[in-house]
Amino acid sequence: MGNNINNNGHPFSMYFDLINGKSENKVSSKRLLSQMKGMFFNQKAYESALEKEDKMVYEFYELDLPSTDGNLLFGTSIVYPGKIGDEYHMTKGHFHTILDTAEVYYCLSGEGYLMMENPEGDWKAEKFTPGQAVYAPGRYAHRSINTGTEPLVTFFVFRSDAGHDYGTIETKGFRHLVVEQDGKEKIIENPNWKES
Amino acid sequence: MGNNINNNGHPFSMYFDLINGKSENKVSSKRLLSQMKGMFFNQKAYESALEKEDKMVYEFYELDLPSTDGNLLFGTSIVYPGKIGDEYHMTKGHFHTILDTAEVYYCLSGEGYLMMENPEGDWKAEKFTPGQAVYAPGRYAHRSINTGTEPLVTFFVFRSDAGHDYGTIETKGFRHLVVEQDGKEKIIENPNWKES
Numbered sequence: 001m002g003n004n005i006n007n008n009g010h011p012f013s014m015y016f017d018l019i020n021g022k023s024e025n026k027v028s029s030k031r032l033l034s035q036m037k038g039m040f041f042n043q044k045a046y047e048s049a050l051e052k053e054d055k056m057v058y059e060f061y062e063l064d065l066p067s068t069d070g071n072l073l074f075g076t077s078i079v080y081p082g083k084i085g086d087e088y089h090m091t092k093g094h095f096h097t098i099l100d101t102a103e104v105y106y107c108l109s110g111e112g113y114l115m116m117e118n119p120e121g122d123w124k125a126e127k128f129t130p131g132q133a134v135y136a137p138g139r140y141a142h143r144s145i146n147t148g149t150e151p152l153v154t155f156f157v158f159r160s161d162a163g164h165d166y167g168t169i170e171t172k173g174f175r176h177l178v179v180e181q182d183g184k185e186k187i188i189e190n191p192n193w194k195e196s
Numbered sequence: 197m198g199n200n201i202n203n204n205g206h207p208f209s210m211y212f213d214l215i216n217g218k219s220e221n222k223v224s225s226k227r228l229l230s231q232m233k234g235m236f237f238n239q240k241a242y243e244s245a246l247e248k249e250d251k252m253v254y255e256f257y258e259l260d261l262p263s264t265d266g267n268l269l270f271g272t273s274i275v276y277p278g279k280i281g282d283e284y285h286m287t288k289g290h291f292h293t294i295l296d297t298a299e300v301y302y303c304l305s306g307e308g309y310l311m312m313e314n315p316e317g318d319w320k321a322e323k324f325t326p327g328q329a330v331y332a333p334g335r336y337a338h339r340s341i342n343t344g345t346e347p348l349v350t351f352f353v354f355r356s357d358a359g360h361d362y363g364t365i366e367t368k369g370f371r372h373l374v375v376e377q378d379g380k381e382k383i384i385e386n387p388n389w390k391e392s
Contacts, residue, residue: 009334009335010318011310011312011331011333012322013323013329013330014328014331015328015329016327016329018214018304069265070294070296070297070334072299072355074302074331098266100266102267104353106302106351114207124206126208126209127209130214131212132209132211133212134207135207135208135209135210136207137267138205138264138267155302155329157353158268159268
């Protein structure tokens with residue numbers, strides 16, 4: 001695969017465009033609408049959007065470094081603009097498997113939010129605008145949401161052994177959604193959120 | 197101090213200009229020429245440059261998060277263009293105190309190198325140009341060097357408990373220098389390098 005960096009612990013470098021986030025000669029991981037079943041609030045809108053087109057919702061670059069607490073993984077995430085019903089395009093979102101490990105996002109272009117919440121229910125939606133670095137501390141699940149009209153591009157870094165727990169969010173959802181109401185973005189409680 | 201982020205483990209965000217790296221309302225740490233005694237190869241050129249002006253060689257933003265293996269520190273580093281003798285402006289450079297922890301640098305503007313070497317003598321100078329992400333693996337000392345005419349601006353991330361060992365480089369130096377020879381940048385062996 002294009003991103004297989006078998007660097008054997010040696011220095012290396014990779015290019016990511018500072019505006020569109022693309023890495024030449026690298027293969028990104030793509031998330032199509034069909035891969036996001038059950039993630040959006042409005043199921044009917046999801047089904048009818050999918051009938052029209054299995055569009056790409058987001059893509060990101062993955063590295064393949066040894067899973068240790070000393071290595072860091074990094075890359076760019078690109079969330080394309082759009083909505084499913086009133087809900088803005090977003091990533092699936094995840095906890096880290098090693099729960100208490102942080103992640104840093106640096107916004108290169110576009111706008112939106114990093115939605116974060118911890119298991120106890122503390123939550124915060126930090127605004128993404130170009131130049132804004134957002135800190136997702138350990139214990140906080142995080143999801144990128146594009147509320148703009150251009151791709152939302154972020155550069156991210158996290159510990160290589162952190163791991164991704166997508167299952168908890170797939171089952172329970174996030175406690176809050178970002179939707180468009182009367183032409184404006186609004187953060188609302190998720191009516192579908194499950195306590196456990 | 198302006199960078200005292202007592203976030204108590206909660207999400208937060210910080211702004212860094214995507215071109216010049218500046219963070220409004222934050223106080224940067226500044227490294228003046230007078231603080232870099234013994235770092236440049238040409239001592240005579242250093243002394244006479246210092247007599248003329250105690251110029252700022254570089255500055256960077258520090259965060260103050262709890263020192264744990266789950267937290268990440270991030271910010272920008274700005275190395276100003278210039279030379280001392282034939283040697284380009286650079287940062288002091290350091291190992292991490294927890295040696296086997298990596299650091300990621302993402303170049304926002306300017307050009308130069310990240311010079312890296314490990315205790316066994318393996319070394320590499322990775323080129324910084326806008327959009328280039330450079331990986332300093334665990335065990336590699338690293339120093340940013342500005343070979344261009346504009347400030348070299350990078351966004352960096354490392355583990356909050358990694359710590360900085362500046363002493364080893366202050367005593368031994370790096371094995372290689374980046375200098376200008378006949379109007380071109382060149383990587384040469386450091387005649388002053390000490391084995392131990």
